Amino acid sequence: MSARDWIDKDFYHELGVSSDAGDAEIKKAYRKLARELHPDANPGDVQAEARFKAVSEAYGVLGDPEKRKQYDEARRLFGAGGFRPGGFPGFGSGGGSTFDFGDIFGQQTGSYGSGGISDLLGNLFGRRGGTAGATNRPRRGADVETEVRIDFVEAVKGATVPLRLSSPSTCGTCHGSGAKPGTTPRTCANCGGAGLVSRSQGAFAFSEPCRDCRGTGRIVDVPCPECGGDGVSTRTRTLTVRIPAGVNDDQRIRLAEQGEPGSNGGHAGDLYVRVHVAPHPVFGRSGNDLTIKVPVTFPELALGTTLTVPTLDDRVSLRVVPGTASGRVLRVRGKGIARRDGQAGDLLVTLQVAVPSNMDDQARRALEEYLAATASHDPRPDLTAMLQQRSQP
Template identity: 45%
Template sequence: MSKRDYYEVLGVSQDVSEKDLKKAYRRVAMKHHPDRNPDDKASEEKFKEASEAYEVLSDSQKRAAYDQYGHAGVDPGQGGMGAGGFGSFSDIFGDVFGDIFGGGGRGGRGGPSRGADLRYTLDLSLEEAVRGTSVKIRVPTLVSCGTCKGSGAKPGTQPTQCTTCGGVGQVRMQQGFFSVQQTCPNCRGKGSMVSDPCRDCHGQGRIEETKTLSVKVPPGVDTGDRIRLSGEGEAGADGGPAGDLYVQVSVRDHEIFQRDGRNLYCEVPISIVDAALGGELEVPTLDGRVKLKVPSETQTGKLFRLRGKGVAPVRGGSAGDLLCRVVLETPVNLTGKQKELLREFQASMKGDKNSPRQSSWFEGMKNFFGDMKI
């Protein structure tokens, strides 16, 4: 069975906090715990799946590796609740009945199973995301061992039936009044044993390998979009089919533009003179520079729309717009002559005729303080 995305298993987003992660795990674990759902294989698998997801995501180092490489970046087979067993209520909630219920998994008989899906985070510039590109990535994964063809047994030999469980993959244990069915500790649920393991994969049937893959990124992708590469995930256990690789797009911040869906935004500094008298400014777009006409008496913060200069969505449709926000820039490093000219200009100003917003604001302030009773 293919492994689902750990965040999806717990029903949380990738930026979830440790506190909310724990709450989500407890909610899923309580719902699907085997002791509350006896003989329900579906609930049992969901519980083990949630336990494995929480074991990885609650560890900061494992979580960082998983965020970068998906299932290939972590090894859930090494200990912990995700390694084939399941914890009792005491493991999750501190329940006093934990010693009664005990631990130990209830796995079904093993066999060929689909490999885990993998995830790779691909960082792109805004230009690459908007125009599309082709990139090569290196992904660590598990591939089928070529020496033993995935069987785990030395060439010329075959796995033998497990003598502990008789090939069933499960054993029944008595714990006081309770009879608990558990995954066979000898064959770990496979039902067979490799007595003479392959020298290359040491009986696992799979070996670690870093693959170099070419990824074609379509134009218009944005942060959060995923590109699926079928069959490029982990090789399946016991000769099962490979999972898929999901390339998750992450677009880096741009020094000029901010993207919001189909539209782009940027700030354009403008001088006092250009704002007052009007003029023509040169502004950047992803296709090059264009001229922007600024009318006289333009106020800071005004938005100008350049239609069709945004982004064409990856799923089709017309390109959005570029919205330029003009920001009035106060001149600095003035000479004595320039300061003198500004003072003359200030003296020539005639109150609300030249600065209506300022006059209105001061009038409102006087009314405000006039209404206050001190």
């Protein structure tokens, strides 16, 4: 893609967000669109696939703070209301001297580093100030994010899951060159491989992307039949992903160099796998501890008992001492989630009194006799005393 093509694209519009949107809003919009437009969800839909590529391209820029900053600055300088060939605000066309934009590109001022604005454009479009050879420098591929869903036990113990991806990858036919096997790209004769050409218009001399090679510095005479000369094709691949034990819900796992391929021999980007953990019907989680709520009867708490409580692997017996209050938490050491240091969290057992919704006559009479026998006992002495104090004048 040429510099002009990229600047003219509105990546904010592609994601449906405003130009002042925050990182979280941009990520949320991308994830929503990626799920809706993913080729797996729209088999055979060419328009959805094209939109998926456009959305991924937009997020590849706006999702990277540094690239977004460079993109915004380039649009400010060269986008709507900025510089366009044929004029520059504040300068007449009949001046006696030529205003060379190469001077601007070479200035060592501002926040763009030692190369001035040329560094900005070099970072965006893979070249610095039109230097031949810099056009073909290796460039790292974009990072990619996908999602996987696992159950609660897999999150606790770890799991190996297959991951099916449809994403841009290095073309397997031309191996990224863009040329048909048996042929090689040639250096563009118009720009000498720089990707930029200089021309004059009125009082100005400036550089623009070479139209013959579209700013790439190379000409592919016989394009690869698979990728059409891009060097990248969309294909489906299956990866085996190891989910580490103790992974949290919504945690991201990084797979180095499994993202989009780089260009000109550059490294591939990274693949980030966001893990979603399904809740367990019995167990909960608090850090590295597992939690469970166990119903008990009032007599079990009042008189004491021994409970059999499930764990993820087996069962354990717990001694409940007489007079234990409802809501008491008992701790079973080492029955939680294994930590990286080899130690394990605990199982936290919360005792909750289960009140029967229906009772037969015998049970009701027994409960009424108990109520009469304990009539002198006030379970809320502090509350009763407080109410009496407030009622006094």
